[in-house]
Amino acid sequence: MKKAIYPGSFDPLTLGHMDIIERSAKIVDELVVGVLNNSAKNSLFSLDERVSMIKEMTDSIPNVTVASFDGLLVDYMKEIDATIIIRGLRAVTDFEYELQIAQTNHVENPDVETIFLTTSLQYSYLSSTIVKEFASYGGDLSKFVPQRFIERIYAKYNIKK
Protein backbone atom coordinates (compact mmCIF):
# COMPACT_ATOMS: atom_id res chain seq x y z
CA MET A 1 0.00 0.00 0.00
CA LYS A 2 1.78 3.16 -1.17
CA LYS A 3 0.40 6.27 0.51
CA ALA A 4 1.74 9.60 -0.68
CA ILE A 5 1.26 13.26 0.12
CA TYR A 6 1.36 16.10 -2.37
CA PRO A 7 2.04 19.07 -0.09
CA GLY A 8 1.82 22.73 -0.97
CA SER A 9 0.21 26.08 -0.38
CA PHE A 10 -2.16 25.81 -3.38
CA ASP A 11 -3.03 29.50 -3.21
CA PRO A 12 -4.76 28.94 -5.57
CA LEU A 13 -4.72 25.48 -7.14
CA THR A 14 -3.50 25.79 -10.75
CA LEU A 15 -3.82 23.56 -13.82
CA GLY A 16 -0.17 22.65 -13.19
CA HIS A 17 -1.09 21.32 -9.72
CA MET A 18 -4.04 19.41 -11.19
CA ASP A 19 -1.74 17.80 -13.73
CA ILE A 20 0.59 16.58 -10.95
CA ILE A 21 -2.37 15.33 -8.87
CA GLU A 22 -3.86 13.36 -11.77
CA ARG A 23 -0.54 11.83 -12.81
CA SER A 24 0.67 10.93 -9.31
CA ALA A 25 -2.71 9.39 -8.39
CA LYS A 26 -1.96 6.83 -11.10
CA ILE A 27 1.39 5.92 -9.53
CA VAL A 28 0.45 5.53 -5.86
CA ASP A 29 -2.39 3.69 -4.14
CA GLU A 30 -3.54 6.63 -2.04
CA LEU A 31 -2.78 10.32 -2.49
CA VAL A 32 -3.41 13.00 0.11
CA VAL A 33 -3.24 16.57 -1.16
CA GLY A 34 -1.84 18.32 1.93
CA VAL A 35 -2.58 22.03 2.18
CA LEU A 36 -0.11 23.87 4.38
CA ASN A 37 -1.68 26.00 7.09
CA ASN A 38 0.96 28.67 7.12
CA SER A 39 -0.27 31.55 9.24
CA ALA A 40 2.90 33.54 8.54
CA LYS A 41 2.17 33.59 4.81
CA ASN A 42 -0.36 36.13 3.64
CA SER A 43 -2.54 33.93 1.53
CA LEU A 44 -5.17 35.08 -0.97
CA PHE A 45 -7.55 32.23 -0.11
CA SER A 46 -8.21 31.02 3.44
CA LEU A 47 -7.19 27.51 4.38
CA ASP A 48 -10.82 26.33 4.22
CA GLU A 49 -11.30 27.88 0.81
CA ARG A 50 -8.15 26.24 -0.55
CA VAL A 51 -9.12 22.82 0.84
CA SER A 52 -12.66 23.00 -0.55
CA MET A 53 -11.47 24.22 -3.97
CA ILE A 54 -9.14 21.21 -4.26
CA LYS A 55 -11.93 18.90 -3.08
CA GLU A 56 -14.20 20.25 -5.82
CA MET A 57 -11.58 19.37 -8.42
CA THR A 58 -10.56 15.94 -7.07
CA ASP A 59 -13.93 14.52 -6.00
CA SER A 60 -14.05 12.25 -9.01
CA ILE A 61 -10.59 10.73 -8.41
CA PRO A 62 -11.29 7.82 -6.05
CA ASN A 63 -7.83 7.49 -4.43
CA VAL A 64 -7.34 11.23 -3.73
CA THR A 65 -8.27 12.98 -0.49
CA VAL A 66 -7.58 16.53 0.67
CA ALA A 67 -6.45 17.61 4.13
CA SER A 68 -4.70 20.52 5.80
CA PHE A 69 -1.66 20.30 8.00
CA ASP A 70 0.55 22.55 10.06
CA GLY A 71 3.98 22.03 11.51
CA LEU A 72 6.57 19.79 9.94
CA LEU A 73 5.56 17.74 6.94
CA VAL A 74 7.41 14.65 8.18
CA ASP A 75 5.48 14.77 11.48
CA TYR A 76 2.16 14.98 9.66
CA MET A 77 3.19 12.09 7.42
CA LYS A 78 3.76 9.91 10.48
CA GLU A 79 0.28 10.82 11.71
CA ILE A 80 -1.37 9.71 8.46
CA ASP A 81 1.06 6.86 7.78
CA ALA A 82 2.37 8.20 4.46
CA THR A 83 5.95 7.63 3.29
CA ILE A 84 6.10 9.31 -0.11
CA ILE A 85 6.21 13.02 -0.92
CA ILE A 86 5.21 14.11 -4.40
CA ARG A 87 6.56 17.38 -5.78
CA GLY A 88 6.46 18.90 -9.24
CA LEU A 89 9.66 20.19 -10.83
CA ARG A 90 9.18 22.93 -13.37
CA ALA A 91 12.66 24.08 -14.23
CA VAL A 92 16.19 23.99 -12.95
CA THR A 93 15.39 27.02 -10.79
CA ASP A 94 13.14 24.80 -8.63
CA PHE A 95 15.78 22.18 -8.20
CA GLU A 96 18.07 23.55 -5.49
CA TYR A 97 15.22 24.42 -3.10
CA GLU A 98 13.42 21.14 -3.73
CA LEU A 99 16.61 19.11 -3.27
CA GLN A 100 17.24 20.80 0.08
CA ILE A 101 13.72 20.10 1.35
CA ALA A 102 13.78 16.50 0.09
CA GLN A 103 17.12 15.81 1.74
CA THR A 104 16.11 17.45 5.01
CA ASN A 105 12.91 15.42 5.13
CA HIS A 106 14.82 12.22 4.36
CA VAL A 107 17.34 12.92 7.14
CA GLU A 108 14.47 13.61 9.56
CA ASN A 109 12.83 10.34 8.61
CA PRO A 110 14.78 7.89 6.39
CA ASP A 111 11.54 6.07 5.52
CA VAL A 112 10.35 9.18 3.69
CA GLU A 113 11.15 9.40 -0.03
CA THR A 114 10.40 12.27 -2.38
CA ILE A 115 9.26 11.58 -5.92
CA PHE A 116 9.60 14.44 -8.39
CA LEU A 117 7.36 14.63 -11.41
CA THR A 118 8.45 16.96 -14.17
CA THR A 119 5.58 19.27 -14.98
CA SER A 120 3.94 18.88 -18.36
CA LEU A 121 5.48 21.30 -20.85
CA GLN A 122 2.42 23.49 -21.17
CA TYR A 123 2.55 24.28 -17.42
CA SER A 124 6.32 24.66 -17.02
CA TYR A 125 6.03 28.43 -16.53
CA LEU A 126 3.03 28.32 -14.22
CA SER A 127 2.91 29.12 -10.49
CA SER A 128 0.30 30.36 -8.03
CA THR A 129 2.37 33.53 -7.64
CA ILE A 130 2.22 34.24 -11.38
CA VAL A 131 -1.53 33.53 -11.40
CA LYS A 132 -2.08 36.07 -8.60
CA GLU A 133 0.06 38.71 -10.28
CA PHE A 134 -1.78 38.19 -13.57
CA ALA A 135 -5.20 38.15 -11.90
CA SER A 136 -4.54 41.37 -10.00
CA TYR A 137 -4.36 43.17 -13.37
CA GLY A 138 -7.46 41.42 -14.72
CA GLY A 139 -5.46 39.15 -17.05
CA ASP A 140 -7.06 36.16 -18.77
CA LEU A 141 -6.74 33.18 -16.41
CA SER A 142 -8.38 30.53 -18.57
CA LYS A 143 -5.12 28.77 -19.43
CA PHE A 144 -3.84 28.84 -15.85
CA VAL A 145 -6.54 27.70 -13.42
CA PRO A 146 -9.69 25.55 -13.54
CA GLN A 147 -12.49 27.52 -15.20
CA ARG A 148 -14.74 27.43 -12.13
CA PHE A 149 -12.16 29.33 -10.01
CA ILE A 150 -11.69 32.29 -12.31
CA GLU A 151 -14.51 34.44 -10.92
CA ARG A 152 -13.54 33.60 -7.34
CA ILE A 153 -9.97 34.71 -7.97
CA TYR A 154 -11.01 38.00 -9.62
CA ALA A 155 -13.41 38.62 -6.72
CA LYS A 156 -10.44 38.68 -4.34
CA TYR A 157 -9.16 41.67 -6.31
CA ASN A 158 -12.62 43.26 -6.64
CA ILE A 159 -12.51 42.65 -10.37
CA LYS A 160 -15.81 41.93 -12.11
CA LYS A 161 -15.64 40.32 -15.57
Ligand code: PNS
Ligand atom coordinates in the same frame (compact mmCIF):
# COMPACT_ATOMS: atom_id res chain seq x y z
O1 PNS B 1 3.63 25.12 -2.55
P1 PNS B 1 4.81 25.44 -1.69
O2 PNS B 1 4.52 26.68 -0.88
O3 PNS B 1 6.08 25.52 -2.48
O4 PNS B 1 4.96 24.21 -0.66
C1 PNS B 1 6.00 24.18 0.29
C2 PNS B 1 5.79 23.03 1.32
C3 PNS B 1 4.40 23.09 1.90
C4 PNS B 1 6.02 21.72 0.63
C5 PNS B 1 6.87 23.19 2.42
O5 PNS B 1 6.94 24.54 2.79
C6 PNS B 1 6.57 22.35 3.67
O6 PNS B 1 6.60 21.14 3.63
N1 PNS B 1 6.32 23.06 4.80
C7 PNS B 1 6.02 22.45 6.08
C8 PNS B 1 7.22 22.61 7.03
C9 PNS B 1 8.30 21.63 6.65
O7 PNS B 1 8.19 20.45 6.92
N2 PNS B 1 9.36 22.11 5.93
C10 PNS B 1 10.33 21.25 5.28
C11 PNS B 1 11.56 21.00 6.05
S1 PNS B 1 12.62 22.39 6.05
